[in-house]
Amino acid sequence: MELNSLVKINKKKIRVGRGIGSGKGKTSSRGHKGQKSRSGVAIKSFEGGQMPLYRRLPKRGFKSFKKKKMVILNLSNIQNIFEKAENNLKNILDLKTLKDRNLIDKKTLQLKILGAGDLKKSVEITANFASKKASEKIEKAGGKLSLVKK
Numbered sequence: 001m002e003l004n005s006l007v008k009i010n011k012k013k014i015r016v017g018r019g020i021g022s023g024k025g026k027t028s029s030r031g032h033k034g035q036k037s038r039s040g041v042a043i044k045s046f047e048g049g050q051m052p053l054y055r056r057l058p059k060r061g062f063k064s065f066k067k068k069k070m071v072i073l074n075l076s077n078i079q080n081i082f083e084k085a086e087n088n089l090k091n092i093l094d095l096k097t098l099k100d101r102n103l104i105d106k107k108t109l110q111l112k113i114l115g116a117g118d119l120k121k122s123v124e125i126t127a128n129f130a131s132k133k134a135s136e137k138i139e140k141a142g143g144k145l146s147l148v149k150k
Contacts, residue, residue, distance in 0.1 A: 016028040016029065068109050068110050069105070069107050069108045069109045069110070070108070070109065070110040070111070070112055070128075071095075071098070071104045071105070071108045071110070071111055071112070072112045072114060073111065073112070073113055073114070074113075074114045074115070074116040074117050075113070075114070075115055075116065075117045075118060075119045075134060075137055075138070076116055076117020076118065077117070078093060078113070078119060078123065078125070079117060079118065079119055079120060079121070081093070081103060082121050082123065087101055087103070089101070091121070091122060091123050091124055091143075092123075092124045092126075093123055093124070093125045093126070094111070094125070094126035094127070095108065095110070095111045095126070095127075095128075098111070110128040110129070111126075111127040111128050111129075112127065112128060112129040112130070113125060113127045113129070113130040113131070113134045113135075113138075113145070114130075114131050114133075114134055115131050115132075115133030115134035115136070115137055118137065118141075119137055119138060119141045119143065120141060121141065121143070122141055122142035122143045122144075123138065123141070123143040123144075124143060124144045124146075125138060125143065125144070125145050125146070126146050126147075126148055127145070127146075127147060127148070128147065128148055128149070129147070130145055130147060
């Protein structure tokens with residue numbers, strides 16, 4: 001530790017607008033007139049006449065308010081879920097059991113089954129949507145698929 005590396009920590013805060021003697025009186029370093037000299041004014045995203053960042057960047061994308069929160073599971077994912085011992089699932093798979101085991105987000109409202117991969121176990125699956133390929137593979141493995149409209 002050296003004297004030139006010490007930092008002053010007991011510095012007093014300067015109170016602006018408290019008379020001439022303070023050194024920050026009268027206009028309180030705001031200059032004369034204009035919008036910025038008044039109180040309660042913040043010019044949001046104003047960059048001194050330069051085109052603001054939010055206008056320089058291109059508009060992209062669209063987020064629908066009506067979009068339902070849906071989880072898409074392939075048959076390979078379902079097979080992996082059943083193979084893991086910690087999930088200790090029976091032969092039934094639906095949205096509620098997946099939420100209870102914290103395998104999917106709690107906010108999810110719908111479940112969709114797609115046919116990528118193979119299913120080796122006979123499973124009873126309850127879902128909102130399923131592809132033709134997925135339903136064929138599930139029945140081929142000896143399982144059952146029931147669709148629920150929600």
